[in-house]
Amino acid sequence: MTTHASDLERTHRAQRDAADPAASAWVSANAGTGKTHVLTLRALRLMLAGTIPERILALTYTKAAAAEMSKRVYDTLAQWVTMDEAKLADVLAELTARKPTPTEIERARTLFTTAIETPGGLKVQTIHSFCERLLQRFPLEADVAPGFTILDEPTANTLQREAIDAVLALATRSEASLEGQALTSAIRYAAEERFDELLRGALRLRPRLEEALRLESGNAADGLRVLEVALRQTLKVRPNATEDAVTSELARVVGDGELLRLRDALSGGGKGDIELGQSIGAALSAGSPRARADAIERFFCTEKGAPRTRLMSRGIKDQFPDLDSAATAAQTRAVILAHERKGLAVIAATIALYRLGGAVLERYTAAKARRAALDYDDLIAKAVSLLRTKDSTAWVLFKLDRGIDHILVDEAQDTSTEQWQVVEALAQEFFTGLGQREGVRTVFAVGDEKQS
Secondary structure, three states: OHHHHHHHHHHHHHHHHHOOOOOOEEEEOOOOOOHHHHHHHHHHHHHHOOOOHHHEEEEEOOHHHHHHHHHHHHHHHHHHHHOOHHHHHHHHHHHHOOOOOHHHHHHHHHHHHHHHHOOOOOEEEEHHHHHHHHHHHOHHHHOOOOOOEEOOHHHHHHHHHHHHHHHHHHHHHOOOOHHHHHHHHHHOOOOHHHHHHHHHHHHOOHHHHHHHHHHHOOOOOOOHHHHHHHHHHHOOOOOOOOHHHHHHHHHOOOOHHHHHHHHHHHHOOOHHHHHHHHHHHHHHHOOOHHHHHHHHHHHHEOOOOOEOOOOOOHHHHHHOHHHHHHHHHHHHHHHHHHHHHHHHHHHHHHHHHHHHHHHHHHHHHHHHHHHOEEOHHHHHHHHHHHHHOOOOHHHHHHHHHOOOOEEEEOOHHHOOHHHHHHHHHHHHHHHOOOOOOOOOOEEEEEEOHHHO
């Protein structure tokens, strides 16, 4: 019982420390350990310390979480209004770990009315809801249509489906077009029934697709060449290498004479030698450079592409030491070429997917523009651009800086990089000494890294 009581007290102490309204903090908490409770405590203590509700921005991951936190805060504030003074003093003492002052007790009774009547009130909302309101407030600065609408997921999925169908129809009708060439290339790597899934996945990489589209719209003959150069460097593929050329090199890495010697030597060995010898036999009888290169790769590499640690048994090595040395030397080159060939296949598939995905994105974007609509990803992207890259960014941040003193982030482990850019832009004035008001200003985040 004593151990249980001490553990409970440590938990309460940790929650009080996390809720300290004077400190910025990042709290790691597992599911079911009271994350929403700590967020609620934080909001209550901020208001109790004198922060007016409209200067608190609480960002949650879902609308349900926002509703739950808001309900808890307002339910607690409502209880404080009618609670007798001794009971209220005990509750506040538990909340702050010290005896409340008469001023704090009096303020606690008025917070419910303050939160209800203050314009804007306590802002507990999802990041998407916040971005929507931000864009509605600054539509011209954000380059969005005033009075824009939000696409629900079913409508967005329908528009994406129509854009995908249009691109695939164009690619099928005109094989010589860029889309047609991309489709021909992509068919080698994905079954037709998976195209929809792949292209929808590509749309989730919207910033990269948009960058590729911006490059293609420039003076370069093919903007995706920039991406290809970067991929070649990353995958260690020679600048001018082609898949056919590398395949031919791999097919010739061992001559017919040595292949014949290897086949004959391995045929007299054990089961493993005989199986490897079958790859050599397939290389000798191959009807094309590609088939020969595939067989040679199977001999020198495992199914996962790693170099085989043993090309022949010890008995064969002892009997043909020069053959083992020659095979080992050839393996080094064969592994490099096999890796390069796989890299070229990855590059081809990636460029094809970017090409098709970019074409789908163009049509999807045009469909949204005709409706004067934004989807959920647009809300984040437009907000990030407004707060970080626009000519009007400084003025927008100046206006926002006058309205937010404390930022609370729930489910921080699921907050994307783009969403964190929104939070960062809002909070940057807090810690640079350039804010519009003096006083304590904080950022508080709570999340579960195990659920990330």
